[in-house]
Amino acid sequence: MKAAARVGRPPKTAARASAREDLLKAAHELMSERSSIDVPVAEIAARAGLNVALVAYYFGGKDALLLELAVGHQARFSGELEKLLARPGTADGKLRVHVRAMIRAFRRVPYLQRLNHRILRASSDEAARKLAEALVAPLAAFYERLIDEGVAEGVFRRVDPMHLYLTINGACDMLFSAQASLRFGFGVEAVDDATAEAYAEHLETTLLSGLLAPV
Amino acid sequence: MKAAARVGRPPKTAARASAREDLLKAAHELMSERSSIDVPVAEIAARAGLNVALVAYYFGGKDALLLELAVGHQARFSGELEKLLARPGTADGKLRVHVRAMIRAFRRVPYLQRLNHRILRASSDEAARKLAEALVAPLAAFYERLIDEGVAEGVFRRVDPMHLYLTINGACDMLFSAQASLRFGFGVEAVDDATAEAYAEHLETTLLSGLLAPV
Numbered sequence: 001m002k003a004a005a006r007v008g009r010p011p012k013t014a015a016r017a018s019a020r021e022d023l024l025k026a027a028h029e030l031m032s033e034r035s036s037i038d039v040p041v042a043e044i045a046a047r048a049g050l051n052v053a054l055v056a057y058y059f060g061g062k063d064a065l066l067l068e069l070a071v072g073h074q075a076r077f078s079g080e081l082e083k084l085l086a087r088p089g090t091a092d093g094k095l096r097v098h099v100r101a102m103i104r105a106f107r108r109v110p111y112l113q114r115l116n117h118r119i120l121r122a123s124s125d126e127a128a129r130k131l132a133e134a135l136v137a138p139l140a141a142f143y144e145r146l147i148d149e150g151v152a153e154g155v156f157r158r159v160d161p162m163h164l165y166l167t168i169n170g171a172c173d174m175l176f177s178a179q180a181s182l183r184f185g186f187g188v189e190a191v192d193d194a195t196a197e198a199y200a201e202h203l204e205t206t207l208l209s210g211l212l213a214p215v
Numbered sequence: 216m217k218a219a220a221r222v223g224r225p226p227k228t229a230a231r232a233s234a235r236e237d238l239l240k241a242a243h244e245l246m247s248e249r250s251s252i253d254v255p256v257a258e259i260a261a262r263a264g265l266n267v268a269l270v271a272y273y274f275g276g277k278d279a280l281l282l283e284l285a286v287g288h289q290a291r292f293s294g295e296l297e298k299l300l301a302r303p304g305t306a307d308g309k310l311r312v313h314v315r316a317m318i319r320a321f322r323r324v325p326y327l328q329r330l331n332h333r334i335l336r337a338s339s340d341e342a343a344r345k346l347a348e349a350l351v352a353p354l355a356a357f358y359e360r361l362i363d364e365g366v367a368e369g370v371f372r373r374v375d376p377m378h379l380y381l382t383i384n385g386a387c388d389m390l391f392s393a394q395a396s397l398r399f400g401f402g403v404e405a406v407d408d409a410t411a412e413a414y415a416e417h418l419e420t421t422l423l424s425g426l427l428a429p430v
Contacts, residue, residue: 035336036336113393116396117392117393117396120395121251121395129399132395132398133399135400136396136399136400137400139400159421160417161401162397162400162401162403163413163414163417163418166386166393166414167386169393170387170388170389171381171382171385173385173389174382174384174385174388175381177332178328178332178381180336181332181335181347181350181380183343183347184335184344184346184348184351185350185351185352185354185355185377186376186377186380188377198375199378202374202382203378203382206374206382206422207421208425209425209426209427210421210422210423210424211421212424
């Protein structure tokens with residue numbers, strides 16, 4: 001496909017699917033690189049090598065593009081949560097796997113939490129309710145079932161699923177949203193493999209001891 | 216002072232100090248009410264009952280106004296950290312007090328973390344370095360000393376101060392930045408006294424058990 005054709009009018013069929021994907025990919029790359037969700041639509045289009053008008057053409061606007069991106073990420077992650085619950089093993093082992101998976105998910109999509117919050121805040125009540133079902137409910141259900149399993153097995157004390165959601169998601173998000181604090185407050189230039197691994201280890205140990213059933 | 220005088224040209228002395236404070240207060244109120252740091256400068260001025268040009272006159276611009284607000288909040292909180300370390304008592308008790316103080320601080324200033332991150336991200340390297348000294352270094356130093364005390368007393372295992380910073384600040388921030396998730400994912404309409412108290416209790420118990428020295 002020639003660049004001229006892409007910039008002119010909307011391409012068809014395979015090219016159309018590719019242009020949609022290219023815009024989603026460009027938004028993802030820019031937000032990841034800048035560790036910020038404040039990315040102008042013109043820059044998203046420029047990165048994809050497409051005319052900015054195509055964002056409106058394919059998605060209806062930048063907000064809808066970002067929404068599709070967020071829902072796509074979440075759908076992939078929700079599938080992983082289901083598989084994890086269905087595995088054999090005890091709840092403490094599953095929590096361990098989940099914390100690692102969360103850190104990996106945030107490394108792939110460091111802006112995910114902030115994007116979800118912004119979309120939910122900016123939506124009408126009815127839209128936000130539907131969105132929360134896609135973005136928050138799978139995690140809420142996962143924590144509820146995990147805690148029930150852990151309490152039944154005697155490895156967890158009874159904790160509120162919302163509290164666990166806030167603690168894990170907040171602690172994971174912070175590693176990726178506070179990069180300037182890490183850099184200038186702690187001398188950590190980038191969240192590389194070693195930094196992510198050490199933090200996952202800390203979080204896993206802290207949570208597993210912190211949620212232990214009283215002896 | 217008449218409203219007309221305030222809207223006309225910049226007032227003097229006491230009135231000037233008051234107009235500055237009014238703008239800071241207006242920004243604080245709007246960001247708190249909306250649980251968002253995306254507040255237009257025109258609305259800040261309107262809430263203060265002042266002409267929007269006075270933001271530039273007193274602060275040089277909206278970014279500088281927000282910076283002054285963030286540094287002011289942090290300075291008050293840093294004073295509390297110093298007092299807490301100087302108290303008699305063991306490190307686990309001080310951590311307990313700190314978690315409660317953090318939840319209280321976030322309730323007073325729910326947007327603080329997000330504002331700090333945005334300011335740090337948007338600054339030049341040199342400016343961000345200076346800012347981090349005001350915004351992050353006091354907490355970093357506090358955690359370092361608290362962990363040293365706790366390890367010496369045998370109540371904490373050795374943890375990285377940065378990890379503790381990320382866990383506590385991330386977990387506390389999430390309660391106040393994820394309000395739409397709480398509402399639609401967990402049916403919690405507002406972070407009231409009971410919600411904040413229950414979460415502080417969860418976080419305190421989880422962290423204190425999670426940081427325990429191995430027996």
